[in-house]
Amino acid sequence: MKKIIFSLFLAIGSISAAQALEGDAAAGKTKAATCAACHGATGISAIPNYPNLAGQNSAYIIKQLTDFKAGTRSDPLMSPMAANLSEQDMADVAAYFSGIPRSGEVVAATGDAPAGAAPVAGNVEIVASTPASAIYKGDVSAGKTKAATCAACHGADGNSLVPMYPSLAGQSANYIAKQLHDFKSGDRNDPVMAGMVAALSEEDMHDLAAFFAVQAPKAGTGEGSDLGKKLYFSGDAAKGITACIACHGVNGKGMQQAGFPAIAGQSKDYLKKQLATFRDGSRANDNNGIMRNIAIKLSDADIEEVTQYMSSLK
Known part of the structure; x- marks a missing residue:
């Protein structure tokens, strides 16, 4: 009886502790x-x-x-x-x-743009950053001028001609700005980018993000892979690998409001490098470790096939 009572006290204590948070x-x-x-x-x-x-x-x-x-x-x-x-x-x-009504209707704060709002001349849509709460807003015209130093690696219009470097055209502004911020803070490491972002102000980052976000991305040129397609759409339950489609979308366009980047149009070389760095932990600026938790379960063969498929997305 004493053991039962003691167990009840422990259970009640655990419930109270949980409720206290x-x-x-x-x-x-x-x-x-x-x-x-x-x-x-x-x-x-x-x-x-x-x-x-x-x-x-x-x-x-x-x-x-x-x-x-x-x-x-x-x-x-x-x-x-x-x-x-x-x-x-x-x-x-x-x-x-x-705290959200079951209808899901939430009154937008003053200055917030509606979801999916198209860019307007000179600016990009105003969106909440991830994971910060800052609002990103950049000037496309100013960004075009500042992006001249980016052209050698990322292309004049954000479509990179060098496989090892990412294309930035059409990428969401908040994602680009976050990566620039992470390169500057050291949360994302790259010897080339560290030097490039060292002198950038917050305004510079927003302007660059705005410019690249409104450029038209080119379609992927990869050959595709049936095995990679299966992994992209279905994951691998046996290995605990999440389907890529959940965050990057059917056509690889990403989900900008959630901070998930577009991967369509990226080269296989760049995609392989990113999955490898997430897997070994040398890249660790993903929110809540989502990509690291997935990549660590990917074999070299998995990475080869899924990046072959992703690089073919249009």
Whole structure:
């Protein structure tokens, strides 16, 4: 009887401790940017396979995230997404989604552009950064002038002619600005880019991002791969590899509101290098370690096939 009572006290104590951890909805909104690809920016999923989270009970969301992280609930997509979340992260994300009406209708803050808004002359759409809360806004004309030093590697219009360097044309402005910021801070390491960004101001980064974001990207020229296509669309449940389509989209265009980059039009050489650096941890500026958790499970053969397919995307 004493053992039973003691066990009950422990259980009650655990519940109380869990309840004591309050979530910050504002912080959760920022952290939830990576959830938008599947669950929608306002918690209403556009994909039938994924649940709506808007208005869901916060305790339930926390429990599911905890179970995904612990492995007591298994899912090849959610497991890597939850792997690096702390208890506070889970509480914050849960607070954000639980506070959204079940309709998903959220009044936009003054100055925010509607999702999917097209760039206008001289500017790009105003979007929330990931994971920061800053607003990126750049001047295309100023960016064109500043981008002259980028042309040797990335092409005058952002379409690189050198396979080892990425094409920037059509990439989302917030993603480009984040990479520039990460190169300058050292969160992303590259000896060439470190020197290039050293003197850039925040305004410079936004202007460059704006310029490249509105350029027309060229179609991929890769040969394609049936095995790579299967891995891209379905992942590999046996290895716990998440399908690439979840974040990068059917046509590799990415999901800019969630901070997931476009990979269509990139060379196989560049894509292979990025997956290899995520796998060995030498690149670690991915949100919540999403790419590292996936890449570490990829074999050399997997990387060869999936990059062959991705480089063929139009």
